[in-house]
Amino acid sequence: MSILTVKNLTKAFGGLIANSDISMDVKKGSITAVIGPNGAGKTTFFNMVTGVYQPTSGDIELNGKSIVGLKPHAVSAKGISRTFQNIRLFGSMTVLENVMVGMHNHIKQGLLGAVLDLPSFKKQESFAEQEAYNILDYIGLSQFTNEEARNLSYGAQRRLEIGRALATRPQILLLDEPAAGMNPKETKELTELIFKMRNEFGLTIVLIEHDMKLVMEISEHIIVLDHGEKIAEGIPEEIRTNQKVIEAYLGKSGAETVS
Amino acid sequence: MAEKILDLQNIDTFYGGIQALKEISLHVDAGEIVTLIGSNGAGKSTTLKTISGQVKPKSGSILYNGTEISNRAPHETALSGIAHVPEGRRIFPKLTVKENLEMGAFSVKDKRIVKERMERVFQYFPRIKERLSQQGGTMSGGEQQMLAIGRALMMQPKILMLDEPSMGLAPIIVEQIFEIIKELNNEGITILLVEQNAFQALSIADRGYVIQNGKITLSGLGKELIDNEQIQEAYLA
Amino acid sequence: MMMKNKLTTKLEPFLDKIKANKKYQATLIIAYIVLTAGSLVLAQKSVIAFLLLLASLLLLHFTGLTDLKKWLIAGAVLVVILPVVASQGPAYQSYMEVACFVGIYVAMALGLNIVVGLAGLLDLGFVAFFAVGAYTYGIFATGQASKFMPFGEFPLPGESFWLFLIIGGIAAAIAGVIIGVPVLRVKGDYLAIVTLGFGEIIRIVFNNLDRPVNITNGAMGLISITPPKIFGFEFMYPSQFYYIVLVILVITVFAVRRLEYSKLGRSWKAVRENEIAAQAMGIPLVRTKLMAFAIGASFSGVMGVVFAAKQTFVDPTSFTLLESITILVMVLLGGMGSVPGVILGAAIMTILNLHVLTEFANWLNQLNLQGIISIPDALSPAKMQRFIFGAILIGFALYRPQGLLPAKNPVFNLEKLRKNKGKISSMISGTSQEPVARAEEAKR
Amino acid sequence: GCSSSGGNDQAGGKSTEPSADGGKVGSAQVIKIATQSPLSGGSATIGESIKLGAQLALEENAAKFKELGFELQLIPFDDQADPKKGVANAQLIGSDTAILGVVGHYNSGVAIPSSEIYEKYSLPMVSPANTATDVTDRKLKTVNRIVARDDFQGPAGAEFAVKTLGAKKIFIIQDKTAYGTGLAEAFKGAAEELGAEILGFEGITIGEKDFNGVMNQVVAQKPDMIYFGGMYTEGGLIIKQAREKGFTGPVMGGDGMDSSTLVEIAGNSVLNTYITSAAGVTTATDAGKQFAEKYKAKFGKDIEGYSAYGYDSMGVLLQGIEESIKANNNALPTREQVAEAVRNGKEFEGVVTKVSFDEIGDNDYAKIFIYKFEEPAYPAAQVDEVSK
């Protein structure tokens, strides 16, 4: 059953067509990879799904209902969460607070309750703290709970972004180059985390990645973009040997690593 | 034997109270490719920044052709022939591609020389020539990386320091970049390469250092390190 | 050098002891309060003694006492000790006047702190909300309202003041939203200039709204504003207003602190840090920013009402751009986003501006008059206040660029969190769908 | 250092006790008089002259009070021409119980709110310069002034403009301050009553230097005369820019333009400018000349238009205090007593004006003087004098 359906999606920036007539289905609970050369339009695609950009034309449906036109925060509330290619943490807030922000829609607090410090407010707060800590523990960052997010190393920051996204209780998690800047060992740990999240929570995961090892290992379905267009789609084995993909993206040695 | 063109001795570098480099000692011989590998936050970028003067070491010395350069301001270090291609490329987004290149040759007064050097860059990166009047920030990731290296080459450096040039790039581009690095080295430029992509880095490097938590933990010839078990386990997975 | 070393080595164990022992701290702070209070009684009119007594609150902030104890001691100082001690001499009202202004500015600065410090929206027209509050009460507590209101009897009696505290706050909040809606499209320094423009517009309009309908009485201002009254008691002197200010201030501080560590406070900070990511986490941008504008403005509006009642006079000259800038400087100087910092910043700036510099100038003037020293006229200290003030600002900024008491992040109790560690409950209990079911389905 | 609040610390605690460190005067009780005027900012020169005039009067009376057993002290305050500052100072003044009276202010906009505070403390104030109607129209017991009111000054100007100068079409500009607007309104009302047509009533922004926008309106409407309600800084520029635009008719303004700086700014354009002022020429009388000499000898400066008004205000105030001391059997009087005595002061002979306060504190003898700039030099020549 498909959870996310994209129909003829097009995005133009002035004269530049960043996404052109893209259609795809993402199966519920699957891990899907979106790959393609730099500038192919992968991040742009994510941006449209999450409401950051409005499509020029086409439709995006979540569980059969269109989410085009929704503001990013509303998309988040519908259950789509994401990480960013260029890390966007709340740098001077603590690691725990970053995750707590992610729980925004799941904390019920009124203005008055907060100002008057009502018991219900306190309860909500301590629930949120504990929950956020549990998430940190899950992604392996609990030792940094009270650190400022900006002081974390690059890899830890990428993980924290995932944790924060998890806190919004998503149905679909979009990861934009989660392994960028990680070495093979760290990439491996990340791969495990992604699998674990999918398996334990039934999350649907869509990821953009240039690390072919990770992509081929993890994804059940791969979509290849080039110059804004979808040039191929299929299971890893198909993509690996697709001549178009090798030419545009993988290159000789890329194809070697992969196979 | 080739002489040490760059020699770091017992470098300690701090960010505020946090010590990022602990007694780092390493050297680069003229004409070598040396690579520095290590996990996130190990201190690779900090090492390069310390060399180029962006952060000042608290103690230790950096000898460049035998001269102490650890107190120099970044622009002075650059003037003396050490080019640093920073992490994340750092193209000037609102300057045109041509202006970005010209910035690389900022210290050169003679316009003819600038022109000559630019032609050389075009030989390595024909793509750049097609995009001269485009704004730097609108280039795709791979193009930006090429521009960043090209910009550094405009300085005609003796040493080229590259900080994770393959990050975020499509495999096909990564392949090209490593080719170019080899080519540059063949032309006589000494290279200090920081990479996550340990396998590829070590396979083109003459020598390599492994840095962990701000300390050098291993060093050796590139080929040796590839076969080293510890490295196999930690970085080559 | 040697001397210093010896001294510090001797002192160190002593200091460590103090640091470790809360009882020591409590005793010391109480001794300090008694000492300064005593010296204020003896040396009435001594600004230094007065300031030292106030400084006890700062010291208190640094002690390791529990919050409750801090509040209790601060309460004792502010409610009882300070007024009683100050009332022993002729400078009583002037001390209380300064104290009132400190309170007024602290509340305003705390309001602006929400906008600038927490939500990261640079506002250069903040005094406009103060003006809205002041005029709201001013217009109805003088005969002015009868000039354009077809019904009702004006001025309203002093009892209405209490209601107007709320009305003024709401009016300012509404003004905040009205200004906010169009303004929020612009960012950063553009926002600064737009808010500045709005601030100026409001001031100029107040200055000119005596024609065609006389609403604000224009440049002439509103005179003889009815003083607050309760159970027949009329508030006339600063020493009486002091308590009104104090109560409002305590509420404000408490509210701000609570808000800061609530969902809304986190949302503000998240928006400040990264708008795009904040939105992606489900935070509605416009609503969150408008809340900051409205809540920040409302503190200012409430204090505007108090200001009008206290001065018994409002006119547009009290609401200039310079005033907005001063409030902003209070926030920056104290430490953006830091409640104790902003309180300190506002207190220092107000006391400096209103009291210390004036007194210093008076003092030098007196010496000049008595021929003890001779200062050229152009250099007369009264005239050099701006210079001194400017120099002090630069000094502060260079000395503490992060602000006097920089903002701190909340520190969560790791032990407790670790002890209660469990599964991620929300993912288990699910929102729209049971994760287990989801997982099942995923495997299929 | 300034370990104590300077200035105010000579006197001991409460005024009933002997002074704590009486210094020179042994056991004499201290009576303090405050002045409030702008000692910094644009009107500092005039503010200073008010203070110095008051100081001179105080020092001349010191011996007399010493005989009564009191030491007089002057406490000058700087109101910075800012209402908020004036009010804050007024609190300070009011709370110092040794202070029995205030001489001030210069700007009505400051005097009005500050006097609300004086009233609370029953502290009498005598104003040497404030002309706005609201100063006394609030009927406060403590507020008095020795100069004329704007609803006297404005009409006096209007009458002169319409009757003597024959102006039928007048363009009015004002600076949107409490003083400027008030005066301009008063002028406007009177001029309209006298049959003149008001072509425009425009506001400008103080501090700015370019008034060509309004001037274009003026020139397009071709008035016989321009009236400006405001201060000399803007007034000078308005005159100059009007002349540059080719306006040759008379320009008229109020006491705010009564300053030598007006001539400096406007230069030759100042010719054919008229000003009404509440201040007369001090040196017109012998007493005035003597005062000017004394002043010069003491402070090394020439008098300003308001020096003598400061002097006379202090004189009236001290007369009130003296009377209330006597009425109180040589004991220190209360502020209420002083306030009452000051208000009741009749037929005081000052150097520039006689003073008798009416029931709201206005001076029965206040006059308006009209001057014309016949050459670009200050002071201008007096062309008329109007009494009530």
Added chain:
Amino acid sequence: MLTEVLHTLPQVLIDGLTLGAVYAVVALGYTMVYGILELINFAHGEIFMTGAFIGTAMLLSFTSLGLMAAMPALLALIIIILITSVLTGLLGVGIERVAYRPVRNSPKLIALITAIGISFVLQDLIRFITELKKGNYILTGPSLFTDQIVVKTSAILPVFSDASFKSSFIIVLVTAIILMVGLDFFINRTKWGMAMRAVAQDRETAALMTVNVNRVIAITFFVGSALGGATGVLFAIQYGTIDPYIGFILGLKAFTAAVLGGIGNIRGAMLGGILIGLLEMFAAANLTIITNGVFGAEYKDVFAFAILILVLIFKPEGLFGKAVTEKV
């Protein structure tokens, strides 16, 4: 109504252009510094003011030394403008060194405090010096270039009335245009200009390109402050009378102009300045007529600010600014 507006229009345009030209050049200074440091240099207005005082003081002493009679007035003016520019330029460099550089790596807004501090200090310093020399701080310079030149605009359209201007207007306008064109050339066509832009975008990386960042910033301040000082002289010539507080009011307008044009953009600042000048002048001359007396000239600033706000709401990056949509 329309005829009345048209009647004065030529004159309003000329007066607006004069004021606008002054705003524009001061706005250039704001925009330059902002463009490089993202710092609202609040003290720029005071540098302008200082320039006005230095210029007037020199004019006065030239006159009293008889130098004015010895050479053509225009030559004297050029000399004075040059000297003033150098002096205020150095002042700007000094301010940067003392008050901005030390806080360059601190939170961005902290520089606002030092800037305000510098403003106060400069205001009082100039006030003090003037007052010491002269007794009060309002300074009026000698009248120069006051010949009225009449433009027969009525010949173009009969509804227009003739307009006139002082010859100083031409000087103001010509200088403003020269300064703008020069600056535009400097920033966009020279190597140092390119370095400035590079420093503006990424200081650290610029340093890696052998650019001495401190020097570039100093040059920026020098040029910006020299412009401010030069404009101060022009202002003093045009309006005759100055005081230490002109910088605050004018600085506010000029900064508004810079924002209107799109801060950081040279041509935008110029256009914004002239636009604000024209708007203000137009409003002061015509608001009463247009609104039938409901709003008078006193609303001119409301009018100007309202237009600014409207523009920014529909074009949040200013007229010439490039939309900086953050790449997500």
